[in-house]
Amino acid sequence: MAGAPTLSATPGAHVAxxxxxxxxxxxxxxxVYVLNFLDRxxxxxxxxxxxxxxxxSDGQLGLIGGLYFAMFYCILAIPVGWLADRTNRVKVLAFSCALWSAATAACGMASTYPQLVLARMTVGIGEAGGVPPSYAIIxxxxxPGxxxxxxxxxxxxxxxxxALGVAFGASVAAAWSWRLAFIWVGAIGVVTGLVVWFAVREPRRGGLDGNVVPEPPRQAGPVAATTAPGFWPTCAMFFRDPVLLRVALACAATQFITYATMNFTVLFLMREKGMELGDVAVWYALVVLFGVSAGMxxxxxxxxxxxxxxxxxxAWVPAVGLMLAVPFFVGFIWAPGWPLALAFLLLPMGLNYFYLSPAVTLVQQEVRPDQRVLAGALLLLVMNLIGLGFGPTYLGLASDFFRPAYPDSSLQMAFYTLLPFYGVAIGLFLWLAKALKQQRKEVAP
Structure with a gap:
């Protein structure tokens, strides 16, 4: 790997x-991750x-859930990741959790669209410090095993x-108001941030990598393997390395589909499939919980x-998952009513998420322990800026585009346009598989 020593297992070593x-x-x-996604x-x-x-409008919803949020979430994750690699990762996570939760509560107090945009941008700022430190702490x-x-x-x-967001948010909105759902979830998150601060201990960086040894760096010299990597050298290493770059691009194409779908499925089921908030709180919540959990x-x-x-x-695990998901995703879009649509959606809910655990594990394995937070942040930068930033934005604008010709099925037509992106994502994962095979040939004795 360019710029960082590759970790290889020591034969017969004891695994802690x-x-x-x-x-x-x-x-x-x-x-904390549950709250992260519940808020989002x-x-x-x-x-x-x-x-x-x-x-x-649909387009404004797509922007606030996509590009406006992602601009802060993705870009700020880089300096936050660099900071966490050099300071206490647990405290960075705790502060971030409290910040995005307070901003979530502020969403419930917004009385205009610009106020809601500002609150959601602040949620993005806080969530930038959520996932990358957690990857490294875990x-x-x-x-490794x-x-x-x-x-x-x-x-x-x-x-x-x-699932909790669907069940809780829809139930509270149906019984009281949508504003109260944001305020309650935000309050829970602030308390959780305090729990993280006091209850989670910062682990030693690379403490469980004793069963792996670094290969000699190409530049030679014992200092090269132990010197803390700088911010820009780590960024350059990430984007030069064919494995890390390809996994980020493949995840980005996949998230374009998943985030676009996630941000508009409830609206699609309610407006064009006849679903009510009470049905959403039960049936859609169950599909999300069991479908995506099984996939993860x-x-x-x-x-x-x-x-x-x-x-x-x-690479093959997510590629095959996406291939299997396509026909069921078509059935979800086509189905004339919400019960059949949910039945078709169950498998894509799991198969569409076959990419995340393999991708995160691969990136964490490929870099040095003191590069893990920043490498995780760079992975999120690429896949979320493209997937989260442009997926919902695209689908919302596509729905607005189709509305004059298809006033009762504009979202259905917009969902059909996501199908080519499955092909793009599958092709990128196959491209990643090629890089991994080449890497294996290069390190083979």
Missing amino acids: RPGTRAWIALAILTF QLLSILAKPIQDDLGV SDYFP MRGTALSLYNMGPPIGQ VASGRLVDRLVPRGKAAY
């Missing part, structure tokens, strides 16, 4: 087993009442957060099992 503290830390970090998804879940109250609590499973359990945060856990287990036979599994 994580203790109780590691599992407690994983549970707390996963709950409330906007899409409550899109219909927000539209009715503030009078915003990687230092769990040894268990990181795929641990990170897949952590990555259950999004489906649980989405299954993909993490698959890579832990298959990677010892060949690292190309990091």
